[in-house]
Each structure stands twice: as structure tokens, then as C-alpha cells.
Amino acid sequence: MSDSSAHPESGPDTVAATGQLTGILRRIADFGASVEGMFGEGDHPAFIQIDRLDGPVHAVIDGRKTTLFGTNSYLGLNFDPRCIAASEDALRRWGTGSTASRVASGNQNGHVVLESTIADFYGRPDAIVFSTGFMANLGTICGLASQGDLILYDSHSHASIIDACRASGATFKPFRHNDSADLDRLLTEATVPASRILVVMEGLYSVWGDVGAVKDLATVAKRHGALVLVDEAHGMGLYGEGGRGVTEAQGADHLVDVIVGTFSKSVGVIGGFCVTSHPALQPLRFLARAYLYTASLPPAVVASARTAIGIIKTDTALRAELWRKAERFCRSVQALGYQLCAEPGPVGSIRMRGKAQGLDMWRSLLARGIYVNLLIPPATPGGKVLLRFSVSAAHTDEDIDTFLGVLSDLTKVAQIA
16 A cells, blocks of 8 residues: 555645646646647647558548548558568567567567668668667667767757767767758867767758758768768658668768668658667667667567568669659649748648647648648747648549648638748
8 A cells, every 4th residue: 555645746635736736746737738728729739549540641530531641651661461461470470579678588580680681771781670769869879979978969850869869978069950061160179089979960850851961961070080870760761762861862871880760650660770880889789778678679560670671672663653742742832832841852841820820720631631740849940830741652642632622722711821
């Protein structure tokens, strides 16, 4: 039996009124109240529930048939029959989960083969598979950098990169987004040897949908002698002749020491990875706590990921179809008078004039069967309110026409374009 008197702010007699809470509970309650007040009455973007999926981009939400333009299934591989078959076979043969970390009893044949598949895909000698993309950044960055080191990261970097910087114990500083001159300045001013500096950037930034200046930034970093890490979470499967991401597309493979990525976008499952080019980095799996102390991926996920990577490597037509649809969609949105945050691509954001317009447009689209992501400050660069979209190869031309038709109708009614 617990002693509720030891915790007067918990138990059956908890006082719900925010005004009577103190300390940690007061801070959390105040935050919750501010979030609720931000959206008022109506559908809340954080609590949308998908009742049924009818494929990678079609669903039922609150009883409405809805087309998903807020998913990261760029290639539709989460419903590919080949991936599903591989997953079903592994499920029957290996069970539902590994039940342990890789270094305990969770290191199965599938994990080893998947790492070999990823390493081969990127043309690198070694790969490490993590249980999520977030853990891939957390484990890799914390494994590489520690107290006395310096991490320089792009100011638009994902939260997993920033959290990894904080957890590493290293000193960390942002450089201006895609600004090689600012990176050069920070490297020149650094008071630690360049060999103890890690430079981190992304291949494709998923909030604005803009491409990272990987080659320019990596060239500067290498001129100083720093180590370079690129997060290709969103770029994998979309960019480069072999689908390896922006690093490949810009011809910067020789400048990048470590690539981190995820399976939760183009690959269509969950998990993350890093690939390395230096034998000296092989002990990284023993330094990455997010690898050492987390249960390994379920066998069904591993099998599906391995199959999907093979498809990405060989099926260039799927990538070409994605780009055809993405460019058509983006050009049409611009023709309606809306401003995109970046050049046309599979993921991007439509600028809104403020929170009221963004929330109203998001809710209006959802009511008409179109789901996109609503992004608001402080989660957006520059404090902008954005409607983020992602286009999939699985979208039909009719899906795109429907979205554009609804957007056009809403624009005419509101006279906001």
C-alpha cells in the first residue's frame, strides 16, 4: 500500500484546480492549459485518431473517408505486398518481438542481415540498426561526442539532434541554416582541435521541405579537419540516383563520415540506422547507450525493412513517379497563390498568415476529407504557421486533383490566397 500522505498532490484527494497546484504539477498543468487554449473548440491537431487505414494514403477519420497528405510514406511501401509478405513470414517464424537488447539475447540473424543490407545500400563498410530514428541520432551523436568536444549543428535541425547534443556532454552551438560562411566562422573561432569537432546537418529538412547544403557545409568542415554527420531521414529513397539521399545527389559521399537515417519514412516501418566509413568508428555500437539498453526491433519489422530497402535500390520508376506527382502538386498549389517554403518536392509547407488562418484552413481541409499537418511556433523556424504536406507515389492523380479542388474552393470562399 502506498502512503499518499507522502505525496499530498497525488492520490484520491488530488486537487484538480490548477491554481492550487505547486511545483512540477503546476508547471505541467499550466502548459496543458496553454495548449488547450491555443486551439479552442473543434478538432485538435494533436489528437486526431485514424479509425482505419485503407492503404498508405487513404483512411477513415471520425467516420469520414480521408486522403492522407500528412504521412511520410513517400513510396507507399508500408502497404507493398512484398513487404507485408516478408513481415508475415518473419512473424510466424520468429514471433512478435525480440524481448531483449542486441547485446543481451535480442541479436537475431535478421538484425545482422539488415545491417549488412544497409551498409551495402550506402556503399559503407559498417552499419548499426537502432530501434527508432530518434534513437539513431541520440545513440550515434552521444557515442561520437562527449565532454571536451564541440558539436556544430544546423539551426533547423530535428529535435532528436538537439536532444542528442544536450545529452552528449559536449559543448554545442548552432550555425545559421545552410550557411557555410557561418559554419566556417565557428570552426575558425573554435578553441578545441578540429579533430574534436562534429558537424551535424540534414539532407532534407522536413518542416520547410528544403534541401540541405550538404556538399558546401561538408567541404568547409573537412577543410578544417572536423568530422561530418548527415541525417538523411527524409532524403533516403527520394534523392540521388541510387536513392541514398541528398548526400549522394550532391556528390558529397566522400566528405561525409557518418550517415544517420530512419526506416519510418520511405522504408515504411519503424527503426533507425547509422552507416560509417571509418573502421575506427566500429566500436560505436558499444558507446551508443540508445543501442545497448533498448530492445531490438521486432523480426517482422526487420524483414519488411530489408525488403523495402531492396525495392528502393532497384525500383527507380517508383521514385520517378513520386517526383512527377510532387512537382505537379506543388506547382498547382503555387498557381492558387500560396507561398511554399521551399522548391517543389515530396514534402513541404504552405505558409499561413497566422494561427487563426492556419487552424481554420486545417480544420476545413479535414472536414472535406483532406489531412495535412498543422505546424505552429515554437516548432517552426522563424515563428511561422504552416500547413505541411507530403506527397506519396501511392497518391493517385485523382487524389491530387481532389486536394487541389478543395483548396481552390476554400480559397475562393475565404478570399485568402
